[in-house]
Amino acid sequence: MTDYRALSDLLMIFTVSITVVFVFHQLRLPSIAGFLAAGALIGPYGLNLVSDLNQVRVMAEIGVVLLLFTIGVEFSLAHVAASLRLLLVGGSLQVASVLLLVMGGGVAAGLSTRQAIFWGCLLSLSSTAIVLKALADRGESDSLHGRATIGILIFQDLAVVPMMLLTPVLASEVGETVGTVLLTLGKSVALVGMIVLAAWFLVPRLLQHIVRSRSRELFVLTIIVLCLGIAWLTSLTGLSLALGAFIAGLVISESEYSHQAMAEVLPFRDSFNSLFFVSIGMLMNVRVLVAHPVLVVALVGAVLVGKFICGAVPVLAVGYPPRSAVLGGIALAQVGEFAFILAQEGQKAGLLAGEPYQLFLAVSVLTMMVTPFLMQGAPKLARRVEAIQRLHRWFPGQTTAHVASVGGRQLKIKDHVIVVGYGLNGRNLARVLEETEIPYVVLDLNGDKVQQESRCGLPIYYGDATNPRVLHHMRIEDARVLVVAVSDPFSARRTVQIARSANPQLHIIVRTRYLKELEELQQLGADEVVPEEFETSIEIFALVLRTYKIPQDLIIQKAEQIRREGYALLRRSELPELAHHLRGGTLTDVEVETYRIEADSPALGKTLGQVSIRPRTGTSVIALTRGGMTESNPSEEVRLEENDVLVLLGTREQIRRAVALLADTKTS
Numbered sequence: 001m002t003d004y005r006a007l008s009d010l011l012m013i014f015t016v017s018i019t020v021v022f023v024f025h026q027l028r029l030p031s032i033a034g035f036l037a038a039g040a041l042i043g044p045y046g047l048n049l050v051s052d053l054n055q056v057r058v059m060a061e062i063g064v065v066l067l068l069f070t071i072g073v074e075f076s077l078a079h080v081a082a083s084l085r086l087l088l089v090g091g092s093l094q095v096a097s098v099l100l101l102v103m104g105g106g107v108a109a110g111l112s113t114r115q116a117i118f119w120g121c122l123l124s125l126s127s128t129a130i131v132l133k134a135l136a137d138r139g140e141s142d143s144l145h146g147r148a149t150i151g152i153l154i155f156q157d158l159a160v161v162p163m164m165l166l167t168p169v170l171a172s173e174v175g176e177t178v179g180t181v182l183l184t185l186g187k188s189v190a191l192v193g194m195i196v197l198a199a200w201f202l203v204p205r206l207l208q209h210i211v212r213s214r215s216r217e218l219f220v221l222t223i224i225v226l227c228l229g230i231a232w233l234t235s236l237t238g239l240s241l242a243l244g245a246f247i248a249g250l251v252i253s254e255s256e257y258s259h260q261a262m263a264e265v266l267p268f269r270d271s272f273n274s275l276f277f278v279s280i281g282m283l284m285n286v287r288v289l290v291a292h293p294v295l296v297v298a299l300v301g302a303v304l305v306g307k308f309i310c311g312a313v314p315v316l317a318v319g320y321p322p323r324s325a326v327l328g329g330i331a332l333a334q335v336g337e338f339a340f341i342l343a344q345e346g347q348k349a350g351l352l353a354g355e356p357y358q359l360f361l362a363v364s365v366l367t368m369m370v371t372p373f374l375m376q377g378a379p380k381l382a383r384r385v386e387a388i389q390r391l392h393r394w395f396p397g398q399t400t401a402h403v404a405s406v407g408g409r410q411l412k413i414k415d416h417v418i419v420v421g422y423g424l425n426g427r428n429l430a431r432v433l434e435e436t437e438i439p440y441v442v443l444d445l446n447g448d449k450v451q452q453e454s455r456c457g458l459p460i461y462y463g464d465a466t467n468p469r470v471l472h473h474m475r476i477e478d479a480r481v482l483v484v485a486v487s488d489p490f491s492a493r494r495t496v497q498i499a500r501s502a503n504p505q506l507h508i509i510v511r512t513r514y515l516k517e518l519e520e521l522q523q524l525g526a527d528e529v530v531p532e533e534f535e536t537s538i539e540i541f542a543l544v545l546r547t548y549k550i551p552q553d554l555i556i557q558k559a560e561q562i563r564r565e566g567y568a569l570l571r572r573s574e575l576p577e578l579a580h581h582l583r584g585g586t587l588t589d590v591e592v593e594t595y596r597i598e599a600d601s602p603a604l605g606k607t608l609g610q611v612s613i614r615p616r617t618g619t620s621v622i623a624l625t626r627g628g629m630t631e632s633n634p635s636e637e638v639r640l641e642e643n644d645v646l647v648l649l650g651t652r653e654q655i656r657r658a659v660a661l662l663a664d665t666k667t668s
Contacts, residue, residue, distance in 0.1 A: 036278075053282065061241060067132060144486070418441055461474070608637075
């Protein structure tokens with residue numbers, strides 16, 4: 001008879017998860033916490049509703065692999081290169097500080113030095129899956145603290161390899177020589193390098209041939225095989241599957257097919273990823289909590305506080321502001337999933353057995369369960385930390401670096417634009433402002449970028465725009481426009497709030513990734529909010545219209561119309577009078593568009609009567625603008641000149657024909 005236990009287990013897991021996560025959603029609690037609670041409920045220490053835990057763990061591992069793969073696709077090598085200093089300096093400081101802190105506490109508690117070192121390795125690791133999921137849900141993966149957190153998490157994943165090699169050395173009396181450990185580690189690095197180079201050479205060519213087949217099924221299967229295959233090959237060298245999947249994502253991120261790969265993998269990732277969180281919840285042994293409630297709670301508190309400090313200090317050490325340090329420290333405060341794998345190796349080696357092992361599981365799972373709630377409340381704590389003026393004296397480099405960047409001199413500038421963030425949007429804006437001779441200054445927190453660009457003559461300064469002193473130094477009181485072009489939602493909100501208080505007449509423009517940020521930013525004082533989601537939709541329909549050879553003037557007018565009506569709807573303001581008539585049906589088909597007479601227009605040099613726009617298309621010319629002057633109802637004797645702008649009234653089809661008449665000699 002066919003065994004359907006695996007299917008029944010999956011059905012039970014997803015059914016209970018749907019119920020619990022729905023309840024958490026209604027209570028406005030994080031979904032990750034709901035999955036962890038569902039796991040604790042149906043696990044062996046709860047109602048014991050799942051029969052095959054090993055099967056669940058295997059599928060959960062696939063979820064982590066797919067999660068790291070998508071992070072790799074989004075991260076790209078450019079991000080890794082940009083975060084290299086943070087990864088090496090911040091990551092090593094975080095791991096080393098936790099290791100030393102736990103070693104000291106462990107030896108003081110009576111553990112042997114080797115056991116204390118092993119416990120330090122366990123607790124130095126944070127949960128890549130939980131933190132990345134929480135950052136992605138909040139849209140903070142590309143924020144300042146998000147990049148810092150991800151860089152340290154990647155270093156931790158790399159550090160798992162030497163920790164795994166160190167475990168048998170700590171367990172043995174004689175131990176392996178340092179040379180043996182280094183030799184094994186060197187072999188792993190060399191093999192990974194060979195895999196990456198081979199993938200770099202073969203994957204783009206393979207995907208090119210697959211795409212030519214025009215088979216979506218074949219493309220999806222190829223992406224999954226590449227993800228799991230590179231992860232599996234990497235695991236053979238001693239690295240984790242998850243880290244191998246991240247490398248696979250980096251390889252694909254450099255190809256032109258990365259966006260499609262991401263779109264195809266996301267549904268699989270979300271489904272399997274939920275299993276991972278459920279499987280972690282299943283490890284929760286309530287009996288240990290009942291038997292040692294005070295000890296477990298004390299250890300959980302000590303781990304959270306200790307790891308918060310050890311996570312925040314490295315972020316500060318690499319030059320990030322205190323706000324990012326607080327948010328990053330909270331994100332890294334839990335024990336990670338790879339610690340469970342390391343704990344199993346330690347259990348086999350005799351470093352962690354019996355009750356200490358169960359105590360470790362209970363403490364670790366509890367720290368993971370509270371992480372989503374801590375990250376949800378982290379921005380409030382960050383704001384309170386910023387409000388403590390003494391913090392600026394503790395970390396003077398974070399608030400006075402901008403003074404050094406301009407030689408301590410007060411800027412002499414007025415009626416200028418302040419650009420916050422020198423990414424793609426900031427660079428493009430700065431170039432246009434330079435060409436149009438509009439005075440401006442740029443603020444950025446990337447010290448290397450500031451030094452490089454300032455040497456080229458760019459008015460760029462190091463500073464945190466969420467600090468009122470920095471904005472004051474940029475002459476926020478005398479500025480005309482502030483443009484916030486950073487990917488950090490918290491930083492954007494805080495900057496808008498401070499800037500509006502400092503200069504009520506300031507025109508504030510904010511770039512944000514998501515529509516959900518729009519309303520709050522406007523309430524804080526932003527005049528214009530540009531959500532990337534909405535602008536992307538406009539670009540998509542513009543590309544579609546170009547494919548159908550719709551005139552460029554008409555496409556531009558439609559884009560502006562969508563922006564006017566769309567942003568008005570998003571701001572929940574009332575529709576204008578015309579929109580009311582359109583809904584009522586009185587002016588259902590009437591539209592107003594403009595058309596500029598170009599040098600190659602067949603209408604150039606002809607009178608309106610000779611062009612015969614109304615007789616031939618049904619469109620009325622209701623106004624003509626020339627040299628900044630507008631004439632309503634122009635005479636048919638008016639001869640059209642270059643750069644004249646005609647205002648056209650008619651149905652969509654009539655205006656389309658009129659634009660075609662004015663642009664194409666074949667319709668004359």
